[in-house]
Amino acid sequence: MADYADWTLQRGDLNISRARAALDLLASEQRQTCSPDDIARLQELTTDALSVEEIAITSSGRVICNTWGLVRNEMRLTEKSIPLSDGYSLRLNGGGISTPSNGMVVVSHGDYHALLKRARLVDVLHDTPMLLGIASLDGQPIALSGDADPELVSRLVKEETSGFNESEVFASRRGKDFAAFAISNRSVADWRTDSELWKMVPIGVGISLALIALIVWVSRQRLSLAGELATGLHKKELLAHYQPIIELSSGRCIGAEALVRWQKPDGTWVRPDLFVPFAEQNGMIGQVTAIMIQNVILNMKTALAEHRDMHIAINISPQDLESGQFLTLITDEIHAADVQASQVWLEVTERGFIHADIARTTLAKARDAGHVIAIDDFGTGYSSLSLLESLPITVLKIDKSFVDAIGRNAATSLVTPHIIEMAHSLKLKMVAEGIETAEQETILRQSGVQFGQGWLYSKALPFEEFITFYEKRNAGQKTVRR
Ligand code: C2E
Ligand code: MG
Ligand code: MG
Numbered sequence: 001m002a003d004y005a006d007w008t009l010q011r012g013d014l015n016i017s018r019a020r021a022a023l024d025l026l027a028s029e030q031r032q033t034c035s036p037d038d039i040a041r042l043q044e045l046t047t048d049a050l051s052v053e054e055i056a057i058t059s060s061g062r063v064i065c066n067t068w069g070l071v072r073n074e075m076r077l078t079e080k081s082i083p084l085s086d087g088y089s090l091r092l093n094g095g096g097i098s099t100p101s102n103g104m105v106v107v108s109h110g111d112y113h114a115l116l117k118r119a120r121l122v123d124v125l126h127d128t129p130m131l132l133g134i135a136s137l138d139g140q141p142i143a144l145s146g147d148a149d150p151e152l153v154s155r156l157v158k159e160e161t162s163g164f165n166e167s168e169v170f171a172s173r174r175g176k177d178f179a180a181f182a183i184s185n186r187s188v189a190d191w192r193t194d195s196e197l198w199k200m201v202p203i204g205v206g207i208s209l210a211l212i213a214l215i216v217w218v219s220r221q222r223l224s225l226a227g228e229l230a231t232g233l234h235k236k237e238l239l240a241h242y243q244p245i246i247e248l249s250s251g252r253c254i255g256a257e258a259l260v261r262w263q264k265p266d267g268t269w270v271r272p273d274l275f276v277p278f279a280e281q282n283g284m285i286g287q288v289t290a291i292m293i294q295n296v297i298l299n300m301k302t303a304l305a306e307h308r309d310m311h312i313a314i315n316i317s318p319q320d321l322e323s324g325q326f327l328t329l330i331t332d333e334i335h336a337a338d339v340q341a342s343q344v345w346l347e348v349t350e351r352g353f354i355h356a357d358i359a360r361t362t363l364a365k366a367r368d369a370g371h372v373i374a375i376d377d378f379g380t381g382y383s384s385l386s387l388l389e390s391l392p393i394t395v396l397k398i399d400k401s402f403v404d405a406i407g408r409n410a411a412t413s414l415v416t417p418h419i420i421e422m423a424h425s426l427k428l429k430m431v432a433e434g435i436e437t438a439e440q441e442t443i444l445r446q447s448g449v450q451f452g453q454g455w456l457y458s459k460a461l462p463f464e465e466f467i468t469f470y471e472k473r474n475a476g477q478k479t480v481r482r
Contacts, residue, residue, distance in 0.1 A: 001171035002162050003356055004130060004182035006387070009175045012121045012134045012143075015051045016177065019107040019114035020088060021414040022049040026112045031057065034065035042067045048405075053104065054115040056097050063097050081108070082136045084177045092118075092142065105142060118143045131183040137174065148183060156181040226282055228264070229275060233287045238262045240295040241460035242312070244469055245431060245453045248445040253473040255311035257347065257453060258296050259460045260288060276317075285317045289326050293333055296344075299463035301337040303470070310470070313345035313374060318352040324362045331369060341370030347397065349376045353387060360391055367392035374431065379419055389426065396423045398449070400434025406443050420447045 022045040031038040034057060042055045046067045056066035063075040078096035081089040088109050095106030095113070103118040121143040122132045133144040135157040144153075152170065155161075157179035162171035164186065172181035232238055242256035262270040279285040296312050304310055320326045330344055346366055353359050363373055374395035375388070379402050398419055405413035423430050432444045435454030444452060458469055 001169055001182045001184065002173065003387070004132065005162075005171045005173040005180050008122055008132045008134060008182060009173045009178060009180035011123070012178050012180060013175060015116055015121055016084070016088075016090075016107055017415070018049045019052050019116055020086075020109070022046075022052055022055060022114055023088075023107070023109045023112040024414065026055070026057070027110060032059075032111070034070060039065055039067075039069055049114070051116055051120050052114045053117055054098065056113045056115070058097070058111045058113065066097075077106075077108070077113070082138075082140060082142075090136070090142070090177075092140075119145070129185060132180070133183075134178050134180050137177070137179055139179075142178065152183065153181065156183075225275070225278055226284070229279060229282075229284055232262055232264070233284070233291060235265075236291065237264060238288060238291050238295075240292055240299060241462055242299075242466035243453055243460040244458045244466065244473070245311075245313070245451050246457050246473075248441065248449060248452050250477065251473070252477050253457075253470050254309065254451065255313065255343075255345070256466055256470075257313040257460075258292055258315070260292055260315075261460075280317050280319060283319075285319050286323060286325060289314070289316065289320050290329055293326060293329050297333040297337050297339060301339055303467055304339045304343050305337075307470075308340065308343070311343045311345050311372065313347050315347045315376065316352070318349070318354065318359075321348060321352045321359045321362045322355065324365065327362065327366055327369065330371075342372060345372040345374055345395065347374045347376040350378070350380070353391070356387060356390075363392050377433075379415065394428060396426075396428045396430050398423075398430055398432045400454075403432050403434050403440055403444070403454070404436075406440045407437075417447065420449060424448060 025045060026041070029041070031041055038057070042057070042065070046052055046055050054067045056063050056071075058064065058077055061077045063071045063077075065071055075097050078091055078093075081091045081095075083089050084107070088107060091106040091108065093100040094102065094104045094115075095108070097106060097113060098104045098115050104115045105118050105121070107114045107116065121134050122145045131144065131146045131148050133148060133153065134142045135153065136142060137157070139154050139157045141148075141150075141153060152165075152168070156170060156172040157174075160172055160174050164170065167186055168183050169186055170181060170183040172179055239261055240258040241261045242258055244253045245255050245257060246252065247254050260272050260276065262272070262275060264270065276285070276288070279288050292314055296314060300312055304312070314330075316326060331341075333339075334341060334344060348359070348363070366373060372395060373391075373393050374397050375391075375393050376397045377399045378396045379399045396419075398416070402413075402416045402419060405416060407413070420430065429451065430449045431451040431453060432440075432449050433453055435441050435444065435452045435456045437456060440454075441452060441456060461469060
């Protein structure tokens with residue numbers, strides 16, 4: 001429960017920091033006149049700053065323009081606000097500059113205001129009976145994912161705590177600006193006995209038939225994909241391609257990420273972002289991971305034995321972390337092939353940390369076996385700093401969206417230096433993902449990011465092509481021991 005409270009706090013902080021970043025840009029650019037150029041900039045920042053729905057500029061408390069244009073009717077900021085750190089403030093119920101009924105909170109800095117949907121601050125988990133909430137440090141509820149007992153809430157936000165009563169378990173966390181809490185029924189058995197579905201039964205035979213047809217169609221599609229994937233796994237239609245990873249200071253190729261590819265017998269390729277999530281949801285990802293491990297060792301054992309400073313990174317799914325079976329398989333394969341454990345990196349995403357204790361146990365075993373553990377797509381999930389510190393991670397992969405933002409004057413670009421700084425302070429090595437331009441490479445290298453991967457260097461390659469790339473790229477360069 002404490003982890004859930006922690007994630008909620010991180011989620012709230014992240015959303016507010018995106019709003020802050022957009023407001024800081026407006027202030028630094030001195031956008032005050034609401035010229036057509038200013039309004040175009042408001043629109044651009046609203047699109048860029050994920051979770052910001054609208055931005056407004058006021059003069060003496062009156063809104064003069066917002067993302068949608070000039071504002072002629074009288075709209076005034078409400079006086080009452082919750083102070084946040086660094087001179088920002090927060091207003092509830094639309095803050096007077098948006099209709100109260102639409103559930104907006106307003107983050108303000110001077111005359112600049114960003115509107116966020118209140119519900120966004122707590123949308124940490126989907127489809128859960130758990131109640132998550134954020135409140136001001138003095139106990140005013142800001143966003144709740146459901147109904148909560150006000151007395152329990154005010155007790156939870158007063159100090160960090162965790163515990164239970166006859167009917168609920170709960171925990172709370174306090175941050176710089178907010179307190180967050182998670183409350184769950186002790187018995188989830190009675191969860192949703194008044195499910196929405198039952199209320200909808202008497203809607204009419206026509207709709208029911210259409211629904212049945214839809215369900216049949218969807219399950220056929222699922223069955224056919226499940227069947228095809230099972231056949232594909234059995235017939236070994238899945239294989240690994242390798243995307244080179246480059247040391248930014250020297251330009252050397254130091255290894256590759258293995259990315260799964262599926263070519264069907266008719267020659268068509270299925271994209272991994274379609275079938276990997278499907279395999280995860282349908283209990284088939286363990287087999288995909290196993291095929292990848294076998295492929296990687298089969299393809300790369302000679303090169304890995306020849307170049308001890310070369311590594312291959314394998315993607316590990318949350319379910320793999322839970323079962324831990326992949327580790328036995330890797331150990332068996334590398335022993336039979338004269339490959340060192342340090343040459344096999346494991347990429348895990350923040351989604352894998354939902355069950356933090358299980359992840360910690362499996363990752364500790366992997367670290368003890370000698371593997372390097374990287375956190376993938378960093379910045380897109382919800383894991384907290386304290387959680388990261390408690391896991392044996394030594395490499396952080398900066399997600400492509402943060403690399404894309406570099407040099408674009410987008411709100412997210414303000415977050416990138418923070419991620420880099422954080423990695424430095426945690427002494428983590430970094431791999432920047434999705435580098436496409438020389439400008440991105442230069443900025444990342446100058447910021448002390450050690451490694452990069454992306455189309456600037458190469459797309460993922462079949463293994464023979466990767467070996468050629470590696471030899472060519474490193475020709476004449478001395479091997480460096482890491
Ligand atoms: P990922 O692990 O973050 O992999 C990086 C993705 O970014 C790859 O897409 C790669 O081709 C793409 N990429 C790399 N550089 C660039 C660039 O410069 N520009 C652009 N636009 N894209 C770039 P891919 O191969 O389609 O894989 C998508 C995702 O599928 C992966 O993201 C990973 O989450 C998952 N995946 C791929 N292979 C495996 C696997 O073997 N096991 C598991 N569990 N997941 C996998
Ligand atoms: Mg990856
Ligand atoms: Mg990634």
